[in-house]
Every structure is written in C-alpha cells, then in structure tokens.
Amino acid sequence: MESTEKILEIKHLKKEFDNTPVLNDISLDIHKGEVVVVLGPSGCGKSTLLRCINGLEGIQEGEILLNGDLISNQKKSMHLVRQHIGMVFQSYDLFPHMTVLDNILLGPKKAQKRKKEEAAAEAEELLKRIGLYEKKKAYPRQLSGGQKQRVAIVRALCMHPKVMLFDEVTAALDPEMVREVLDVMLELAREGSTMVIVTHEMQFARAIADRIIFLDEGNIVEESGPEEFFTNPKTERAKQFLNIFDFDSVHHGSNK
C-alpha cells in the first residue's frame, strides 16, 4: 500500500519543556497509506511527538510539514490544519453532554461547515461499520470504554483526515475491550489510512506496522520494519526494551 507521496515530514524537530529537552532532533517522513508505530519506554517523548504534530505543543526548533505546507508553530491557522489531522487520545475524551451522533458531527458541522444531512449520513454509515449504529442517540456515559474509544475514532475519521494519530488509545481500557478498538484500527490500516500509532501493545504493533520507530530519551534509536525490529533489533537499547516483555517463569513445583 505504500507510495512515495509524503504526507507528513518532520525535520530536525526539537522540543523542550522549561529547558528540559523532550525531543532531540527528530526527523521522520510518513508516506501516504503508511502505518508507523512509535514505541518506547514511558517518558521517551512518544506522546509529545504526536502532540507536536497536531500543534497542541509548540516546538523550539525544526519544522513539520503536512503535504508540503509548513504547519509547526502556526498559531493562527492551526485550527484549519487540525481538520486534516485526526487524533484519538488515551482517555475517553467524548463530549459528555452530547449524544454519540452529535459528538461525531460537531467537527464536520462547525469546523468544516458541512451540511448536517450529508455529514450525518456519513457518520451513521461509519457507526454501522463499527457496530454502534444503535447507540447513535446514546450519551457517552451509557457506553463502555471500548465503545467510547471506537466512537472517538469515528469522530476523527468523519473529518476525512489525511493522517490519523493514535495516542495510547487502548492504555486505559479493560483487557477485553482492547481487542475491539484494535480491530477497528486494523481495518483502517487495511483500507490504506495513513496512521501514526503510539502503543504498548507489542503484538498489535507487530501486526499493524509498516515501520517501527523506537524512541528513547527523545531520540530515534531505531527505525525498522516490524519483523526485523521484533526478531532482530539492531540496538542494545531496543533489545533491552523488548526483553522487559519476556518474563522469567516463576512456576513452583514441576509440571504445573
């Protein structure tokens, strides 16, 4: 599904909070239809990277381009840029005072000024696909965590973003609900959506990624295909990181 058209270009990005560097000289291109998974230990700057891309954080140096247009530190026009960048957060961030359908339609109606009927038809179509059409008039509090997160994905999708950013979207979910959210994301990947995913679900990362970016202390330590990264990581740091997930057996007794 990969093509050479660059959707997102990050050039020498530097980000610091109160003089503490968080991201050092990050350069990264994301192509149309590509699924990039960003891995790394807590505090390595994964989430900050996503927040810089959609302008929730300003950057100190470097630049970010979307379809060749400079989008970093563009305070005035950032709301227009964000219409092309979908973002889904870790916490279920639906608007609690609106129904599921109104949640999805707020952006298309108010930001994109689309006709209500047309946007509603699309929203209902998307809800059918994730199996939540019956819930369109429900309020977020009536949904499970997984359902909320799926609605949040649809809310971002309905804006027709050029790229979707997922910030640990399953981290706050019950294990049983993780699957339903990941399935929606796999489906999107199959359809050729361009996605940048921050996750701690290693099996999922391996399945969905075209490319793995491994971040540590604000640097890209390793960048490779998923098979290569998981079976034969190049750097010591990545090996160490992956090893954390192999636990030593603690079974007492012999055969059990």
Added chain:
Amino acid sequence: MDFDFIKQYTPLYVEAALLTLNITVKGVLLSILLGLICSLVRYFKIPVLNRITVIYIELSRNTPLLIQLFFLYFGLPKLGIMLSSEACAIIGLVFLGGSYMAEAFRSGLDSISDIQKESGLSIGLTNLQVFRYIILPQAISVSIPAFSANVIFLFKETSVFSAVALADLMFVAKDLIGLYYKTDEALLMLVTAYCIILLPISAVFRIIERKLRYAGFGN
C-alpha cells in the same frame, strides 16, 4: 392573630412583593451577565482586566450589601452623584451578585478537564468554538446548583433595601409594625411572602438542574 388585619394589608404585601421581584429579576439578570463576563476574563486570563476582576470579586464578596447600599445611597451624593432608591438597589444587588455568579461559573469552568479542550481543538474547532460548544455547556450544568443558590440568596438579600427607603417586603412589614404594633401578623405575612415566591423558584431550579445534568450525569 388578627385575620382581618392580614386580609386588609395583603394588597400592600402583594405590591411590595412585585417591587421586590422586579428589582430581583433585573438585579439577577445583570448579575449573571456581569458574573459571566468576570469568569470569562479570569478563564482566558485577559491581562489587566484579570487583576481588576480579582480585586472587584474580593471587595464585593467581603463587604456586606447593607454597607454597599449606604455607600451608593448616602456616599455618592456627597460626590454629586444622586441615585434613586431603585437604582441604588439594582446597582447594589448587581455589585454583590456579580462576584457570586462569577465564582459559581468559575467553579464550573475549572471543573472541565483540559483533555476536553484538546479533543475539541483536535477536530479543528477554534478556541472560541471549543469554549462555546464544549466548555461552556458543561460548565453551566456543573454550576447550576451554586447558581440557583445565588439567585435565592440574592432575593433574600433584598430585605436590606428597606434601609435605603425602598418599599420592599421588609419595608412594608416594618412599617406596619411601627404603625399598628401588629408584630406577629406583619412578620407572618412577611415570611409567607418570601416562601410563596422562593419555594417555586427553588423547585424550578431543581427541574432545570435535572434536565441540564441528564446528559452528563444521568440523574
């Protein structure tokens, strides 16, 4: 208990109640407006105005309405500004009410998490749209209990208006007591008048609260 007396002077209470209501409605509406403006100034941390608002809120909340009224009614004329009793009453009520309303709204605004704002921004809304469609509706539904308490509080505060020669409920009661020494009857009618007006207002607010909070809280 002299029921004939009660019957005879009920119209006087009705008239005073209407006057009190009239001033309260005007005062409360303007207080809401002032409160909303103050809370917006504080929420968006608008420079200079933010400081002024803080000073106003502290000054207004920490001085009694009676003293504020005396200042308006007896103090301002010395500076050449003459205000009618009614104008003093409304201005005094708004001066006091504005800060209470501002704090009620602010508690609501502060309760909305940043992630709500960021989610709104991330679907391409402007800051103003985020505030209008996401923050404000939620903040108001959180503020409603404090807000309705303020309305009732402001209505009751009108009882000090008699001090600036306004013929409100309290004024009529004191007048009747002074003229006829019918203390029990006059005070009973006074309490009854307040209850007749305030109990329905309380009930209405409870209904509004339930409606507004249904979406977010479901009760």
